[in-house]
Amino acid sequence: MDFAGAYTWVNIKFLLEGFGVTLQVAFFAIILSFFIAGAVGTVRYAKVPILSQVFAVLVETIRNLPLLLIILFTFFALPEIGISMEKIPAAIVALTIFEAAMISEIIRSGLNSIDKGQIEAGRSSGLSNFQTLRYIVLPQALRRMVPPLVSQFISLLKDTSLCVIISLPELTHHAQVIYGQNSGYLAPILLFIAFMYFAVNYTLSVISRRLEVKKFNPPGSDSVSRIFPLYS
Amino acid sequence: MINFEKVNKYFGDFHVLKDINLTINKGEVVVVIGPSGSGKSTLLRCINRLETISNGMLTVNNLSVADKKTDINKLRTEIGMVFQHFHLYPHKTVLENITLAPMKVLGQSEEEAKQIARKYLDKVGISEKADSYPAQLSGGQQQRVAIARGLAMNPEIMLFDEPTSALDPEMIGEVLDVMKALALEGMTMVVVTHEMGFAKEVADRIVFMDQGQILEEAIPAEFYENPKEERAQLFLSRILNH
Ligand SMILES: Nc1ncnc2c1ncn2[C@@H]1O[C@H](COP(=O)(O)OP(=O)(O)O)[C@@H](O)[C@H]1O
Numbered sequence: 025m026d027f028a029g030a031y032t033w034v035n036i037k038f039l040l041e042g043f044g045v046t047l048q049v050a051f052f053a054i055i056l057s058f059f060i061a062g063a064v065g066t067v068r069y070a071k072v073p074i075l076s077q078v079f080a081v082l083v084e085t086i087r088n089l090p091l092l093l094i095i096l097f098t099f100f101a102l103p104e105i106g107i108s109m110e111k112i113p114a115a116i117v118a119l120t121i122f123e124a125a126m127i128s129e130i131i132r133s134g135l136n137s138i139d140k141g142q143i144e145a146g147r148s149s150g151l152s153n154f155q156t157l158r159y160i161v162l163p164q165a166l167r168r169m170v171p172p173l174v175s176q177f178i179s180l181l182k183d184t185s186l187c188v189i190i191s192l193p194e195l196t197h198h199a200q201v202i203y204g205q206n207s208g209y210l211a212p213i214l215l216f217i218a219f220m221y222f223a224v225n226y227t228l229s230v231i232s233r234r235l236e237v238k239k240f241n242p243p244g245s246d247s248v249s250r251i252f253p254l255y256s
Numbered sequence: 257m258i259n260f261e262k263v264n265k266y267f268g269d270f271h272v273l274k275d276i277n278l279t280i281n282k283g284e285v286v287v288v289i290g291p292s293g294s295g296k297s298t299l300l301r302c303i304n305r306l307e308t309i310s311n312g313m314l315t316v317n318n319l320s321v322a323d324k325k326t327d328i329n330k331l332r333t334e335i336g337m338v339f340q341h342f343h344l345y346p347h348k349t350v351l352e353n354i355t356l357a358p359m360k361v362l363g364q365s366e367e368e369a370k371q372i373a374r375k376y377l378d379k380v381g382i383s384e385k386a387d388s389y390p391a392q393l394s395g396g397q398q399q400r401v402a403i404a405r406g407l408a409m410n411p412e413i414m415l416f417d418e419p420t421s422a423l424d425p426e427m428i429g430e431v432l433d434v435m436k437a438l439a440l441e442g443m444t445m446v447v448v449t450h451e452m453g454f455a456k457e458v459a460d461r462i463v464f465m466d467q468g469q470i471l472e473e474a475i476p477a478e479f480y481e482n483p484k485e486e487r488a489q490l491f492l493s494r495i496l497n498h
Protein backbone atom coordinates (compact mmCIF):
# COMPACT_ATOMS: atom_id res chain seq x y z
CA MET A 25 0.00 0.00 0.00
CA ASP A 26 1.42 3.31 -1.06
CA PHE A 27 -0.61 6.11 0.49
CA ALA A 28 1.89 8.85 -0.25
CA GLY A 29 2.18 7.82 -3.88
CA ALA A 30 -1.58 7.45 -4.25
CA TYR A 31 -2.58 10.76 -2.74
CA THR A 32 -0.66 13.07 -5.02
CA TRP A 33 -2.33 16.27 -6.06
CA VAL A 34 -2.57 15.06 -9.64
CA ASN A 35 -4.42 11.91 -8.59
CA ILE A 36 -6.74 13.73 -6.24
CA LYS A 37 -7.55 16.31 -8.86
CA PHE A 38 -8.31 13.50 -11.29
CA LEU A 39 -10.65 11.89 -8.74
CA LEU A 40 -12.39 15.19 -8.06
CA GLU A 41 -12.98 15.61 -11.78
CA GLY A 42 -14.53 12.17 -11.80
CA PHE A 43 -16.64 13.09 -8.84
CA GLY A 44 -17.82 16.15 -10.72
CA VAL A 45 -19.11 13.89 -13.49
CA THR A 46 -20.72 11.60 -10.90
CA LEU A 47 -22.57 14.51 -9.36
CA GLN A 48 -23.51 15.96 -12.72
CA VAL A 49 -24.95 12.69 -13.98
CA ALA A 50 -26.74 12.06 -10.69
CA PHE A 51 -28.13 15.58 -10.57
CA PHE A 52 -29.66 15.50 -14.04
CA ALA A 53 -30.93 11.96 -13.61
CA ILE A 54 -32.58 12.91 -10.31
CA ILE A 55 -34.30 15.97 -11.76
CA LEU A 56 -35.44 14.22 -14.93
CA SER A 57 -36.55 11.03 -13.25
CA PHE A 58 -38.43 12.96 -10.59
CA PHE A 59 -40.52 14.84 -13.13
CA ILE A 60 -41.13 11.81 -15.32
CA ALA A 61 -41.96 9.74 -12.26
CA GLY A 62 -44.29 12.47 -11.03
CA ALA A 63 -46.27 12.26 -14.25
CA VAL A 64 -46.21 8.47 -14.41
CA GLY A 65 -47.07 8.04 -10.73
CA THR A 66 -49.94 10.52 -10.93
CA VAL A 67 -51.38 8.99 -14.10
CA ARG A 68 -51.30 5.56 -12.49
CA TYR A 69 -52.77 6.90 -9.24
CA ALA A 70 -55.58 8.62 -11.15
CA LYS A 71 -56.07 5.43 -13.19
CA VAL A 72 -56.18 7.35 -16.46
CA PRO A 73 -57.52 4.79 -18.93
CA ILE A 74 -55.05 3.10 -21.31
CA LEU A 75 -52.16 5.37 -20.35
CA SER A 76 -52.01 3.97 -16.84
CA GLN A 77 -52.00 0.39 -18.15
CA VAL A 78 -49.20 1.25 -20.57
CA PHE A 79 -47.19 2.84 -17.77
CA ALA A 80 -47.85 -0.13 -15.50
CA VAL A 81 -46.33 -2.51 -18.04
CA LEU A 82 -43.33 -0.24 -18.63
CA VAL A 83 -42.68 0.30 -14.94
CA GLU A 84 -42.94 -3.39 -14.12
CA THR A 85 -40.62 -4.30 -16.96
CA ILE A 86 -37.97 -1.74 -16.08
CA ARG A 87 -38.10 -2.41 -12.36
CA ASN A 88 -37.36 -6.06 -12.97
CA LEU A 89 -34.30 -5.53 -15.11
CA PRO A 90 -30.79 -5.03 -13.73
CA LEU A 91 -29.69 -1.41 -14.00
CA LEU A 92 -26.38 -2.60 -15.43
CA LEU A 93 -28.24 -4.16 -18.33
CA ILE A 94 -30.13 -0.92 -18.99
CA ILE A 95 -26.84 1.00 -19.05
CA LEU A 96 -25.27 -1.48 -21.47
CA PHE A 97 -28.34 -1.42 -23.62
CA THR A 98 -28.54 2.36 -23.79
CA PHE A 99 -24.91 2.82 -24.71
CA PHE A 100 -24.20 -0.20 -26.88
CA ALA A 101 -27.52 -1.36 -28.31
CA LEU A 102 -29.38 1.87 -29.03
CA PRO A 103 -26.79 3.01 -31.59
CA GLU A 104 -27.76 -0.03 -33.68
CA ILE A 105 -31.18 1.50 -34.18
CA GLY A 106 -29.67 4.90 -34.89
CA ILE A 107 -29.75 6.44 -31.40
CA SER A 108 -26.19 7.05 -30.34
CA MET A 109 -25.23 9.24 -27.44
CA GLU A 110 -22.06 10.39 -25.76
CA LYS A 111 -21.24 8.65 -22.51
CA ILE A 112 -22.62 11.31 -20.18
CA PRO A 113 -26.03 11.67 -21.87
CA ALA A 114 -26.23 7.89 -22.25
CA ALA A 115 -25.57 7.47 -18.53
CA ILE A 116 -28.18 10.10 -17.66
CA VAL A 117 -30.75 8.47 -19.93
CA ALA A 118 -30.13 4.97 -18.58
CA LEU A 119 -30.27 6.07 -14.95
CA THR A 120 -33.35 8.20 -15.62
CA ILE A 121 -35.22 5.30 -17.19
CA PHE A 122 -34.49 3.04 -14.26
CA GLU A 123 -34.99 5.58 -11.49
CA ALA A 124 -38.15 7.03 -13.00
CA ALA A 125 -39.70 3.56 -12.76
CA MET A 126 -38.63 3.20 -9.13
CA ILE A 127 -39.62 6.71 -8.12
CA SER A 128 -43.00 6.53 -9.86
CA GLU A 129 -43.83 3.69 -7.50
CA ILE A 130 -42.85 5.82 -4.50
CA ILE A 131 -45.06 8.61 -5.78
CA ARG A 132 -47.97 6.36 -6.58
CA SER A 133 -47.91 4.64 -3.21
CA GLY A 134 -47.45 7.99 -1.46
CA LEU A 135 -50.56 9.33 -3.16
CA ASN A 136 -52.44 6.11 -2.43
CA SER A 137 -51.51 6.27 1.24
CA ILE A 138 -53.70 9.32 1.78
CA ASP A 139 -56.97 8.42 3.44
CA LYS A 140 -59.92 8.29 1.04
CA GLY A 141 -61.86 10.40 3.54
CA GLN A 142 -59.59 13.33 2.72
CA ILE A 143 -60.58 13.06 -0.92
CA GLU A 144 -64.26 12.76 -0.06
CA ALA A 145 -64.07 15.82 2.16
CA GLY A 146 -62.52 17.78 -0.70
CA ARG A 147 -64.84 16.53 -3.41
CA SER A 148 -67.96 16.99 -1.32
CA SER A 149 -67.05 20.64 -0.78
CA GLY A 150 -67.10 21.19 -4.53
CA LEU A 151 -63.38 20.98 -5.28
CA SER A 152 -62.61 19.32 -8.61
CA ASN A 153 -60.58 16.14 -8.83
CA PHE A 154 -57.53 18.14 -9.79
CA GLN A 155 -57.98 20.70 -7.00
CA THR A 156 -58.38 17.90 -4.48
CA LEU A 157 -55.14 16.35 -5.69
CA ARG A 158 -53.34 19.66 -5.76
CA TYR A 159 -54.41 21.13 -2.42
CA ILE A 160 -55.25 18.12 -0.28
CA VAL A 161 -53.64 14.88 -1.46
CA LEU A 162 -50.32 16.05 -2.88
CA PRO A 163 -49.13 18.21 0.03
CA GLN A 164 -49.78 15.39 2.48
CA ALA A 165 -48.34 12.73 0.21
CA LEU A 166 -45.16 14.72 -0.45
CA ARG A 167 -44.41 14.82 3.25
CA ARG A 168 -44.62 11.05 3.40
CA MET A 169 -42.59 10.63 0.23
CA VAL A 170 -39.55 12.59 1.37
CA PRO A 171 -37.74 9.76 3.19
CA PRO A 172 -38.18 7.10 0.49
CA LEU A 173 -37.39 9.67 -2.22
CA VAL A 174 -34.16 10.69 -0.55
CA SER A 175 -33.11 7.11 -0.10
CA GLN A 176 -33.85 6.45 -3.76
CA PHE A 177 -31.76 9.50 -4.72
CA ILE A 178 -28.93 8.12 -2.62
CA SER A 179 -29.20 4.79 -4.44
CA LEU A 180 -29.09 6.64 -7.72
CA LEU A 181 -25.94 8.49 -6.76
CA LYS A 182 -24.26 5.24 -5.76
CA ASP A 183 -25.51 3.49 -8.88
CA THR A 184 -23.70 5.97 -11.11
CA SER A 185 -20.63 3.83 -10.33
CA LEU A 186 -22.15 1.07 -12.47
CA CYS A 187 -21.35 3.30 -15.42
CA VAL A 188 -17.73 2.07 -15.23
CA ILE A 189 -19.04 -0.55 -17.62
CA ILE A 190 -19.21 2.09 -20.37
CA SER A 191 -16.06 3.86 -19.11
CA LEU A 192 -18.03 6.94 -18.10
CA PRO A 193 -15.36 9.28 -16.68
CA GLU A 194 -16.93 9.31 -13.22
CA LEU A 195 -15.40 8.72 -9.81
CA THR A 196 -15.12 4.94 -9.82
CA HIS A 197 -13.79 4.84 -13.34
CA HIS A 198 -11.14 7.43 -12.55
CA ALA A 199 -10.15 5.40 -9.51
CA GLN A 200 -9.72 2.36 -11.75
CA VAL A 201 -7.54 4.36 -14.10
CA ILE A 202 -5.26 5.40 -11.25
CA TYR A 203 -4.79 2.05 -9.57
CA GLY A 204 -4.48 0.42 -12.98
CA GLN A 205 -1.09 2.12 -13.19
CA ASN A 206 0.12 0.91 -9.82
CA SER A 207 -1.56 -1.79 -7.80
CA GLY A 208 -0.09 -0.34 -4.59
CA TYR A 209 -2.55 2.52 -5.02
CA LEU A 210 -5.61 0.28 -5.10
CA ALA A 211 -6.57 0.26 -1.42
CA PRO A 212 -5.78 3.93 -0.73
CA ILE A 213 -7.69 5.10 -3.78
CA LEU A 214 -10.73 2.92 -3.06
CA LEU A 215 -10.73 4.19 0.51
CA PHE A 216 -10.64 7.73 -0.75
CA ILE A 217 -13.58 7.36 -3.14
CA ALA A 218 -15.51 5.44 -0.47
CA PHE A 219 -15.15 8.48 1.72
CA MET A 220 -16.43 10.77 -1.03
CA TYR A 221 -19.52 8.69 -1.75
CA PHE A 222 -20.17 8.37 1.94
CA ALA A 223 -19.82 12.07 2.69
CA VAL A 224 -22.39 13.15 0.10
CA ASN A 225 -24.89 10.40 0.75
CA TYR A 226 -24.67 10.69 4.49
CA THR A 227 -25.30 14.43 4.25
CA LEU A 228 -28.40 13.74 2.17
CA SER A 229 -29.76 11.23 4.65
CA VAL A 230 -29.15 13.58 7.57
CA ILE A 231 -31.08 16.30 5.78
CA SER A 232 -33.88 13.87 5.11
CA ARG A 233 -34.06 12.88 8.77
CA ARG A 234 -34.12 16.52 9.82
CA LEU A 235 -37.13 17.02 7.59
CA GLU A 236 -38.85 14.08 9.17
CA VAL A 237 -38.29 15.28 12.69
CA LYS A 238 -39.61 18.73 11.86
CA LYS A 239 -42.55 17.21 10.10
CA PHE A 240 -43.90 15.70 13.30
CA ASN A 241 -42.93 18.41 15.71
CA PRO A 242 -44.85 20.62 16.21
CA PRO A 243 -48.01 19.20 14.64
CA GLY A 244 -48.56 20.49 11.17
CA SER A 245 -45.26 22.35 10.96
CA ASP A 246 -44.60 23.00 7.37
CA SER A 247 -41.04 21.98 6.55
CA VAL A 248 -41.70 20.45 3.16
CA SER A 249 -43.75 23.33 1.89
CA ARG A 250 -40.81 25.57 2.53
CA ILE A 251 -38.79 23.43 0.16
CA PHE A 252 -41.65 22.94 -2.26
CA PRO A 253 -43.55 26.21 -1.83
CA LEU A 254 -45.71 25.26 -4.79
CA TYR A 255 -47.37 22.56 -2.74
CA SER A 256 -48.14 24.46 0.44
CA MET B 257 -85.62 19.90 -2.17
CA ILE B 258 -84.25 16.34 -2.10
CA ASN B 259 -86.30 13.73 -3.84
CA PHE B 260 -85.66 9.99 -4.17
CA GLU B 261 -87.92 8.17 -6.58
CA LYS B 262 -87.59 4.41 -6.84
CA VAL B 263 -83.87 4.68 -6.32
CA ASN B 264 -81.83 1.49 -6.37
CA LYS B 265 -78.15 1.08 -5.77
CA TYR B 266 -75.97 -1.98 -6.19
CA PHE B 267 -72.41 -2.64 -5.13
CA GLY B 268 -71.68 -5.32 -7.70
CA ASP B 269 -74.30 -7.97 -6.97
CA PHE B 270 -75.12 -6.53 -3.59
CA HIS B 271 -78.42 -4.63 -3.55
CA VAL B 272 -77.66 -1.93 -0.98
CA LEU B 273 -80.56 0.50 -1.58
CA LYS B 274 -83.91 -0.99 -2.53
CA ASP B 275 -86.60 1.09 -4.17
CA ILE B 276 -86.03 4.17 -2.07
CA ASN B 277 -88.79 6.78 -2.11
CA LEU B 278 -88.11 9.79 0.07
CA THR B 279 -88.83 13.48 -0.10
CA ILE B 280 -87.07 16.02 2.07
CA ASN B 281 -88.42 19.55 2.02
CA LYS B 282 -86.65 22.81 2.54
CA GLY B 283 -85.99 23.48 6.21
CA GLU B 284 -86.76 19.93 7.28
CA VAL B 285 -84.57 17.96 9.66
CA VAL B 286 -84.67 14.27 8.85
CA VAL B 287 -82.96 11.72 11.07
CA VAL B 288 -82.04 8.38 9.50
CA ILE B 289 -81.59 5.42 11.79
CA GLY B 290 -81.23 1.69 11.37
CA PRO B 291 -78.85 -1.18 12.05
CA SER B 292 -75.27 -1.06 10.90
CA GLY B 293 -74.96 -2.03 7.25
CA SER B 294 -78.55 -1.11 6.43
CA GLY B 295 -77.47 1.47 3.83
CA LYS B 296 -77.79 4.74 5.78
CA SER B 297 -74.38 6.09 4.76
CA THR B 298 -74.92 5.02 1.19
CA LEU B 299 -78.27 6.79 1.09
CA LEU B 300 -76.65 9.97 2.36
CA ARG B 301 -73.66 9.70 0.02
CA CYS B 302 -75.90 9.34 -3.02
CA ILE B 303 -77.31 12.81 -2.34
CA ASN B 304 -73.99 14.50 -3.21
CA ARG B 305 -72.90 11.76 -5.59
CA LEU B 306 -70.10 10.38 -3.47
CA GLU B 307 -71.91 7.22 -4.55
CA THR B 308 -73.75 6.93 -7.86
CA ILE B 309 -77.22 5.44 -7.97
CA SER B 310 -77.85 2.44 -10.20
CA ASN B 311 -81.37 3.39 -11.29
CA GLY B 312 -84.35 5.50 -10.33
CA MET B 313 -84.48 9.25 -10.03
CA LEU B 314 -82.69 11.36 -7.45
CA THR B 315 -83.03 15.13 -7.61
CA VAL B 316 -81.66 17.94 -5.49
CA ASN B 317 -83.22 21.34 -6.17
CA ASN B 318 -84.92 19.71 -9.15
CA LEU B 319 -81.56 18.82 -10.67
CA SER B 320 -80.93 15.18 -11.44
CA VAL B 321 -77.87 14.16 -9.40
CA ALA B 322 -77.01 11.29 -11.73
CA ASP B 323 -77.36 13.31 -14.92
CA LYS B 324 -74.02 13.83 -16.66
CA LYS B 325 -75.13 17.33 -17.61
CA THR B 326 -75.49 18.36 -13.97
CA ASP B 327 -72.45 20.31 -12.81
CA ILE B 328 -71.72 18.15 -9.79
CA ASN B 329 -69.10 20.46 -8.31
CA LYS B 330 -71.59 23.31 -8.38
CA LEU B 331 -74.33 21.17 -6.89
CA ARG B 332 -71.96 20.06 -4.15
CA THR B 333 -71.42 23.66 -3.08
CA GLU B 334 -75.08 23.60 -2.05
CA ILE B 335 -74.62 20.49 0.05
CA GLY B 336 -72.34 20.45 3.08
CA MET B 337 -71.20 17.12 4.47
CA VAL B 338 -69.97 16.17 7.91
CA PHE B 339 -68.33 12.78 8.38
CA GLN B 340 -68.03 10.42 11.31
CA HIS B 341 -64.26 10.81 11.33
CA PHE B 342 -64.23 14.57 10.61
CA HIS B 343 -61.72 14.34 7.74
CA LEU B 344 -60.14 17.69 8.48
CA TYR B 345 -57.06 18.39 6.39
CA PRO B 346 -54.17 17.69 8.80
CA HIS B 347 -51.65 19.84 6.93
CA LYS B 348 -53.80 22.95 7.13
CA THR B 349 -54.74 25.13 10.06
CA VAL B 350 -58.33 25.33 11.22
CA LEU B 351 -58.77 28.58 9.32
CA GLU B 352 -57.19 27.15 6.15
CA ASN B 353 -59.41 24.09 6.42
CA ILE B 354 -62.43 26.33 6.31
CA THR B 355 -61.28 28.82 3.66
CA LEU B 356 -59.99 26.31 1.08
CA ALA B 357 -63.23 25.54 -0.73
CA PRO B 358 -64.73 29.06 -0.51
CA MET B 359 -61.56 30.43 -2.13
CA LYS B 360 -60.99 27.72 -4.72
CA VAL B 361 -64.59 26.89 -5.59
CA LEU B 362 -66.58 30.06 -4.90
CA GLY B 363 -63.69 32.34 -5.82
CA GLN B 364 -63.77 34.33 -2.61
CA SER B 365 -60.74 36.46 -1.80
CA GLU B 366 -58.57 35.29 1.09
CA GLU B 367 -59.70 38.30 3.08
CA GLU B 368 -63.38 37.59 2.59
CA ALA B 369 -63.01 33.84 3.13
CA LYS B 370 -61.15 34.39 6.40
CA GLN B 371 -63.76 36.78 7.65
CA ILE B 372 -66.53 34.29 6.89
CA ALA B 373 -64.51 31.46 8.41
CA ARG B 374 -64.09 33.41 11.64
CA LYS B 375 -67.80 34.09 11.75
CA TYR B 376 -68.56 30.36 11.61
CA LEU B 377 -65.79 29.45 14.03
CA ASP B 378 -67.40 31.87 16.41
CA LYS B 379 -70.71 30.24 15.80
CA VAL B 380 -69.42 26.75 16.67
CA GLY B 381 -67.65 28.22 19.67
CA ILE B 382 -63.95 27.79 18.91
CA SER B 383 -62.76 31.05 17.46
CA GLU B 384 -59.62 30.82 19.60
CA LYS B 385 -58.48 27.73 17.67
CA ALA B 386 -58.32 29.43 14.26
CA ASP B 387 -54.56 28.98 13.92
CA SER B 388 -54.30 25.52 15.46
CA TYR B 389 -53.78 22.37 13.46
CA PRO B 390 -56.43 19.64 13.62
CA ALA B 391 -54.10 17.33 15.56
CA GLN B 392 -54.04 19.89 18.36
CA LEU B 393 -57.82 19.75 18.85
CA SER B 394 -60.07 17.33 20.71
CA GLY B 395 -62.51 15.20 18.74
CA GLY B 396 -65.42 17.44 19.63
CA GLN B 397 -63.53 20.52 18.53
CA GLN B 398 -62.50 18.85 15.28
CA GLN B 399 -66.06 17.94 14.50
CA ARG B 400 -67.20 21.50 15.18
CA VAL B 401 -64.52 22.77 12.79
CA ALA B 402 -65.82 20.28 10.22
CA ILE B 403 -69.30 21.72 10.66
CA ALA B 404 -67.96 25.26 10.29
CA ARG B 405 -66.11 24.14 7.18
CA GLY B 406 -69.36 22.90 5.69
CA LEU B 407 -71.29 26.02 6.66
CA ALA B 408 -68.70 28.39 5.21
CA MET B 409 -69.85 27.36 1.74
CA ASN B 410 -73.27 28.69 2.69
CA PRO B 411 -75.02 25.48 1.62
CA GLU B 412 -78.75 24.90 1.50
CA ILE B 413 -78.45 21.36 2.78
CA MET B 414 -76.23 19.78 5.41
CA LEU B 415 -75.61 16.04 5.53
CA PHE B 416 -74.32 14.44 8.72
CA ASP B 417 -73.11 10.83 8.78
CA GLU B 418 -72.93 9.69 12.40
CA PRO B 419 -71.25 12.93 13.46
CA THR B 420 -70.93 11.92 17.11
CA SER B 421 -70.16 8.21 16.81
CA ALA B 422 -66.41 8.65 16.95
CA LEU B 423 -66.49 11.03 19.93
CA ASP B 424 -65.86 10.43 23.60
CA PRO B 425 -69.16 10.70 25.48
CA GLU B 426 -68.28 14.00 27.13
CA MET B 427 -67.84 15.67 23.72
CA ILE B 428 -71.06 14.52 22.11
CA GLY B 429 -73.11 17.30 23.71
CA GLU B 430 -71.07 20.18 22.31
CA VAL B 431 -71.45 18.88 18.76
CA LEU B 432 -75.16 18.14 19.13
CA ASP B 433 -75.71 21.64 20.51
CA VAL B 434 -74.20 23.15 17.37
CA MET B 435 -76.39 20.92 15.23
CA LYS B 436 -79.50 21.80 17.19
CA ALA B 437 -78.83 25.51 16.78
CA LEU B 438 -78.43 24.94 13.07
CA ALA B 439 -81.70 23.03 12.91
CA LEU B 440 -83.54 25.81 14.72
CA GLU B 441 -82.22 28.32 12.19
CA GLY B 442 -84.03 26.41 9.50
CA MET B 443 -81.17 24.53 7.82
CA THR B 444 -82.27 21.56 5.76
CA MET B 445 -80.55 18.62 7.42
CA VAL B 446 -80.26 14.90 6.84
CA VAL B 447 -78.66 13.29 9.85
CA VAL B 448 -77.66 9.70 10.36
CA THR B 449 -77.51 9.35 14.14
CA HIS B 450 -78.70 7.19 16.97
CA GLU B 451 -78.85 10.14 19.37
CA MET B 452 -82.45 9.91 20.43
CA GLY B 453 -82.41 13.13 22.44
CA PHE B 454 -81.34 15.08 19.36
CA ALA B 455 -83.90 13.35 17.19
CA LYS B 456 -86.75 13.99 19.61
CA GLU B 457 -85.81 17.60 20.08
CA VAL B 458 -85.24 18.80 16.53
CA ALA B 459 -86.14 16.15 13.97
CA ASP B 460 -89.23 16.65 11.88
CA ARG B 461 -89.16 13.06 10.77
CA ILE B 462 -87.43 9.77 11.52
CA VAL B 463 -86.58 7.45 8.66
CA PHE B 464 -85.94 3.87 9.73
CA MET B 465 -83.87 1.73 7.36
CA ASP B 466 -83.15 -1.95 7.38
CA GLN B 467 -81.43 -4.07 4.75
CA GLY B 468 -81.48 -1.32 2.17
CA GLN B 469 -85.15 -0.46 2.54
CA ILE B 470 -86.97 2.38 4.23
CA LEU B 471 -89.29 0.46 6.53
CA GLU B 472 -90.87 3.31 8.44
CA GLU B 473 -91.20 7.08 8.31
CA ALA B 474 -92.73 8.86 11.27
CA ILE B 475 -92.52 11.91 13.47
CA PRO B 476 -90.09 11.29 16.36
CA ALA B 477 -92.61 11.08 19.20
CA GLU B 478 -94.63 8.53 17.30
CA PHE B 479 -91.62 6.54 16.18
CA TYR B 480 -89.92 6.23 19.53
CA GLU B 481 -93.11 5.68 21.57
CA ASN B 482 -94.89 3.47 19.19
CA PRO B 483 -92.88 2.03 16.29
CA LYS B 484 -95.09 0.16 13.89
CA GLU B 485 -92.54 -2.11 12.28
CA GLU B 486 -91.43 -5.14 14.19
CA ARG B 487 -87.83 -4.65 13.10
CA ALA B 488 -87.94 -1.05 14.27
CA GLN B 489 -89.20 -2.22 17.66
CA LEU B 490 -86.40 -4.76 17.86
CA PHE B 491 -83.82 -2.19 16.83
CA LEU B 492 -85.04 0.37 19.36
CA SER B 493 -85.06 -2.13 22.18
CA ARG B 494 -81.47 -2.96 21.31
CA ILE B 495 -80.17 0.60 21.30
CA LEU B 496 -82.12 1.44 24.45
CA ASN B 497 -80.89 -1.53 26.44
CA HIS B 498 -77.22 -1.56 25.60
N1 LIG C 1 -67.91 0.78 -1.59
C1 LIG C 1 -68.58 -0.32 -1.22
N2 LIG C 1 -68.42 -1.47 -1.91
C2 LIG C 1 -69.10 -2.60 -1.55
N3 LIG C 1 -69.96 -2.67 -0.53
C3 LIG C 1 -70.17 -1.56 0.19
C4 LIG C 1 -69.48 -0.33 -0.11
N4 LIG C 1 -69.87 0.60 0.78
C5 LIG C 1 -70.76 0.00 1.59
N5 LIG C 1 -70.94 -1.29 1.24
C6 LIG C 1 -71.85 -2.24 1.88
O1 LIG C 1 -73.15 -1.73 1.78
C7 LIG C 1 -73.86 -1.98 2.96
C8 LIG C 1 -74.43 -0.68 3.49
O2 LIG C 1 -73.35 0.14 3.92
P1 LIG C 1 -73.59 1.54 4.60
O3 LIG C 1 -74.41 2.39 3.71
O4 LIG C 1 -72.27 2.04 5.00
O5 LIG C 1 -74.44 1.12 5.87
P2 LIG C 1 -74.69 1.92 7.22
O6 LIG C 1 -74.19 3.30 7.05
O7 LIG C 1 -76.15 1.82 7.43
O8 LIG C 1 -73.95 1.16 8.28
C9 LIG C 1 -72.91 -2.66 3.92
O9 LIG C 1 -73.17 -4.04 3.89
C10 LIG C 1 -71.57 -2.36 3.36
O10 LIG C 1 -70.68 -3.41 3.64
Ligand SMILES: [Mg+2]
Nearest residue numbers: 296297298418
Ligand atom coordinates in the same frame (compact mmCIF):
# COMPACT_ATOMS: atom_id res chain seq x y z
MG1 LIG D 1 -72.65 4.31 8.05
